[in-house]
Amino acid sequence: MPDVGLPSDPAAQTGAAPPPRRRWVSPLLRRILLLNILPPALLAAAMLYLDQYQNGLLAAEVEAMRTQARIYAGGIAEAATRMQDDRAVLVPEIARPLLRRLVDPSPNTQARLFDNTGLVVADSRVREGAGGAVVTEPLAPPEPRGAFSLTVAGLYDRLLSLLPRGSRPDVEVDVNPDAPSFDWQPNLGPDRREELRLALEGGVTPYIRRTADGRLLVSVAEPARRGNQPVGIVLLTREAREVDQRLFEIRASVLGIFGVALVVTVALSFYLAQTLASPIMQLAGSAAAMRQGEGRAGSVPPGLLRREDEIGILARDLQSAARALWARIDTNERFAADVAHELRNPLTSVRSAIETLRRIENPEQQRRLLAIIAEDAVRMDRLIADISDSSRVDAELSRTVAVPVDVAPILATLAELHLATRKPEDPEVLLEAPAEGLTVRGVEGRLVQVFRNLLGNALSFSPAQGRVCVRARPAGAMVEVVVEDEGPGIPEAKLEHIFERFYSERPSGERFGQHSGLGLSICRQIVEGLRGTIAAENRRDAAGKVVGARFIVRLPVA
Template sequence: MGTERASVTGRKRSGAEVLLGEDWVGPESVVDEDLTRGRARRSLISLNRSPLARKIITFNLLAMLVMVAGVLYLNPFRDSLVFQRESAIVSEAELIADVFEARMPVAAPVNLAAGDGIDVADVMRGIELPEGAAIYVFDMSGNLLADSDEVGTAPQERVTGLGIDQRSTMITDMLNRGWEWISGLVRSGGPRAPQTVDTRAMVEKLVPQVRDGATVMATNRDGGGATIFSVATGLYQNGRMVGMVAMTSAAGEIDKLVRIEREQVLQMFVVAIIVSIGLSLVLASTIANPLADLARAAEIGRDRNARKMQPGRVRIPDLTARPDEIGRLSGALRGMVAALYDRIDANEQFAADVAHEIKNPLASLRSAVASLQVVKREDQRARLLEVIDQDVSRLDRLVSDISNASRLDSELVKEEEERFDLMKMVGNLTEYLGQQAAEKGVDFISDLPKEPIFITGLEGRLAQVFVNLITNAISFCEEGDAVRVWARRRENRVLVVVEDTGPGIPEEALTKVFRRFYSQRPPGQFGDHSGLGLAISKQIVEAHGGVIWAENIRPTDADPGSEPLGARFVVGLPV
């Protein structure tokens, strides 16, 4: 199921390039036809059928909305503009007051109400005001003496190079109209009539608050929500306050500037949304599409198995070139599928081996039973009954070993590993099995380290391995032979060796002894073993991350073709 990295167009890519989306696909020869057809129909628009892609885009947009809403809600630029405008209008009011004070006589008394010493209206007509602003002059009693709306002011001169910001606020105006429309729907009493603002009433509230040396200002809104700034300050002659002057700004001038600033933020937001959606689609394609391929490949395999259609292996797309979790997932799925097929193949081979092994005793039983019906002599009948008994025992032993072997994988996964002293376990086994060797006249030698060697694993299963190796060694020995069990620690591993002085292992059998049902026993032991012991031992050792091998014992300078001095089985386990 090996694949190579290629783009959709089939061009080769260098390893230095950044690969996105569909760049990690297998070649057509190893990709399922259903997946290939699905990829051909796929586009960015098809991502709307992917819940994962929708979530990626939605959450990215929500983050953008929260950020922009926070900027608009906190409104730092409005606060800054308001402060600047408030400072400016206070300065303007004080400058206008200075103009009136400059027109007052130094020594003569001044009475603003009577017009003594200064013509308020004449001075007001000479002042140039911004469009929409107004000036009001009051006497010490708070009576209005002059109003710029009635008296008039000097015409405003045009300043070259000073332009008015005429930038469009289409998005902001549209949002404002939408808000007003929604407000109109929920507002009771029908639409409200437009309200006019009374700037004179605003300043009349400020004038009583003016004290010697003090300037008072306030910020108000008219009926349409436009902001108006008003300020009042005193008029002084020789340090004595003789009246008050008040000034109001044009309605909504600051709101227009704020609207322009908001428009810039919203325009940036629109551009950011477009970029975010584009990047989200690319990101979603690099995540959702490969995951969809992996899921589809698994579904194709499931549907085939369910419907018994198009037999073949499930081909998981090879995305292992991706340096991320999807690449890891692809590798894990491919490894899992490969392990599953290996297990299926092993089970099929195991079933075939079991059938083959069972046929032999069954054939012997069938022959013995058929012969039993025709023989007349008692000694022949006794012999046939003995054969039948041996075949039944062999079948019973074979079925028990097969049952144990078939359950081994699941039991190795379910059982909990523990840390234990390997030397103590092997020492107990050698003490017990040494008695069995002595009964057969076989010398038993145990050479184990005094210090403990701790490993992590399944103590019972590893004990099964060493029992099998030691009993096998004893079974191949005759009276006067010897069995030696020794162990040594080597850095990060421990070696446990079982040696015997038996006939050794035929050279051609060294690579076969760990196969299932392979058995080459001494004369007189045929049928006593199922041939699964060493296969089970190998499976247990490898499940613990170890290795096991068999070899013949020969002197160092001996001819490789000479007769061996015995057999040696070595088990290496990680410490």
């Protein structure tokens, strides 16, 4: 026989999906990490964007330098000028050493003195060396930075290049890194008359820029006046190292805090994933095992069942659903076996009657055999109808939405119907129930079937001209309906078995095969499907003698 190439995977043979594969980083973990990391990352980015704080530091630096420049200008105007024709004249020979002495306590500061025409008169960085040579002192080198500080500064500069930058009020900014590092201030030479005029009037805007070697330079200009007469301009330039140092410290602190927060966030995210994603994957694996027929006694891990959170609720519900499913499968298997057994009896009788009918020629015997075949056919038809009704009950109740139903009118209608068709020798039905107000949640057609079945069952067991009492009343959160007869009662050992399928306990004298044994089973299916209960017990007199049977139905109030 040729090989037809059947798949070797059991899941492929059954058409079931393969169990979910475990991933090192699940989509849920990625979402948890993203949601947990995003807020501290945004906070760190916002705190690294410290323009407002930097502006405050620069404003304080500018104000301090303006005060210092005014002091220098006042000292030079008083000590390095002379009166000539009632006009103050600047004396460069006196101004140069005085300017150097004033700037000496500030190593990172350079001062220049311009006269009223814009020419440089004195420079604190220019000194007279040996032999009258002019020596220009080099700038102090930038403070060395470690690899970490360079990395932080580089990352910060890249970040700021992507963000919008606001302008600093009252500050002129130059961010050209290609400017030479020795040119510490804008040109105030004679070719720039407007800036010269503004400087003599004290209206030059402070000037801030960063050089190619990373220096942050601040320049301010203040006029030197003697009386009300301007004698020159003091241009003061300083490297704002403290501003950069404080900003770096804050950035490093922010990044350190962010690093700690990141580690804690990742650890908490993995912990959260272990308590959420991993149990969900275990539940998915359990569901896949159940789908493939494994875990009949329960494949959900016990640890998940013991949890008191939503995962535990889901695990217990999954376990309950699996057990209910297996119970339904077992019930269907037993039902199929019972149906086969119950149908086999009338079929065997029909087959035996047909075989006998072929061998005999007596017309009277043939008529009796044909009557047996007809009765068995009717019995099988009734049995098949009841089996079909029983199999439809669960499906119908699962599809139909329960609505408020008042059972009092149903009971009254059944009692009136019996009264209208009652023969003199038939039992009497006594109803003790209010006209309305016994509202339950259910399906009206199925409730009618339950009460009609119980009432018919009680009438069939009651003696001639006996009484069947039907009582209905509210009982807390339930509505209780009791059906009592005056029959022989129910064997004590059979009080629970009478609700099983195909079980029949009929009165003596009744012909065999008139009932399928599914009536009470269908009643229990309907009542329990509506979240109610049904039970049977015997009625007894004062001496303890059985005087009838009692069926009690309880349904939840709507």
